[in-house]
Amino acid sequence: MAVALGVDPIHYYLDLNQAVSQEFLKGKNLLEKVTA
Amino acid sequence: MKISYYPGCTLKTKAKNLESSALACLDALGVEYEELPRWNCCGAVYSLSDDDLIHLIAPVRDLIRVQEQGFDTVLTLCSMCYNTLARANELMKNDEVKRGTINDFMDEEPDYKGEIKVVHFLDFIRDEIGWDKLKASVKNSLNGMKLAPYYGCTLLRPGDVSIDKSNSPVVFEECMEALGAEIVKFPKAIECCGSYQVLGNPEAALKVSNDIITDATAHGAEAMALTCPLCDYNLGHRQEEMLKSMKVPKRCRCFILRS
Numbered sequence: 001m002a003v004a005l006g007v008d009p010i011h012y013y014l015d016l017n018q019a020v021s022q023e024f025l026k027g028k029n030l031l032e033k034v035t036a
Numbered sequence: 037m038k039i040s041y042y043p044g045c046t047l048k049t050k051a052k053n054l055e056s057s058a059l060a061c062l063d064a065l066g067v068e069y070e071e072l073p074r075w076n077c078c079g080a081v082y083s084l085s086d087d088d089l090i091h092l093i094a095p096v097r098d099l100i101r102v103q104e105q106g107f108d109t110v111l112t113l114c115s116m117c118y119n120t121l122a123r124a125n126e127l128m129k130n131d132e133v134k135r136g137t138i139n140d141f142m143d144e145e146p147d148y149k150g151e152i153k154v155v156h157f158l159d160f161i162r163d164e165i166g167w168d169k170l171k172a173s174v175k176n177s178l179n180g181m182k183l184a185p186y187y188g189c190t191l192l193r194p195g196d197v198s199i200d201k202s203n204s205p206v207v208f209e210e211c212m213e214a215l216g217a218e219i220v221k222f223p224k225a226i227e228c229c230g231s232y233q234v235l236g237n238p239e240a241a242l243k244v245s246n247d248i249i250t251d252a253t254a255h256g257a258e259a260m261a262l263t264c265p266l267c268d269y270n271l272g273h274r275q276e277e278m279l280k281s282m283k284v285p286k287r288c289r290c291f292i293l294r295s
Contacts, residue, residue, distance in 0.1 A: 001057070001058075001061050001211075002057035002060055002061055003176060003178070004216060005060075005061050005173055005174065005175060005176075005215075006064070006175030006176050007060040007064045
């Protein structure tokens with residue numbers, strides 16, 4: 001939800017799935033949007 | 037709108053990401069919240085023993101603290117905390133004899149009769165924000181993400197504290213749909229993840245969690261959305277073990293209320 005609402009994204013990926021989540025969201029073109 | 041917020045132990049330790057992301061979402065939605073200034077552990081699980089009233093002291097104290105704070109509703113993020121607080125509240129509201137015993141035991145506290153309403157993040161968003169406003173607040177649509185919402189047990193059972201229809205809930209799907217996800221429904225979405233069995237019988241919990249992820253991926257899920265830190269541990273953090281020892285076909289990303 002934080003990704004969709006565009007709020008301070010980087011902080012919320014800090015878990016055990018961090019690398020996989022970032023890779024996944026990058027594939028969905030979401031990571032670039034929220035970190036832009 | 038301003039609401040009392042009960043964090044619970046896990047959100048201040050192992051699941052800080054859930055707290056920080058959920059509170060940031062409330063900020064984005066214009067919801068004011070005030071963390072309970074004095075709170076203690078909710079008890080973690082609701083005792084199944086009918087006469088284990090001492091186990092209810094912890095959640096009832098928290099509910100009294102909400103009253104002292106001046107609110108009539110308390111918001112929870114963790115599914116386990118929701119379940120424990122809501123069930124303790126129902127007992128205090130409906131069981132006069134046990135309510136009397138508990139209030140007598142806590143003679144230094146004001147009497148409590150179950151006046152506080154306990155809500156979870158999901159039913160709060162549904163009932164107080166609404167899907168239309170949530171949808172209008174989306175800045176980065178999840179367009180194209182095949183997402184499988186997973187409820188587990190404690191948001192839905194027992195029925196008197198369920199945030200939706202126990203056997204056919206839709207609140208999580210509607211929430212994720214409002215964010216732009218393509219919803220993947222799967223039968224095991226309301227089955228237990230293994231919960232605290234991970235402590236006493238970790239292999240059994242691993243098998244149950246493996247079956248849930250296998251079911252979700254078989255129905256086309258690219259990722260799962262969760263609301264509970266314990267579900268996140270069993271379904272998310274233990275996937276490496278599943279990939280090594282079980283039959284889970286591939287890793288399924290788990291996003292805890294932050295898809």
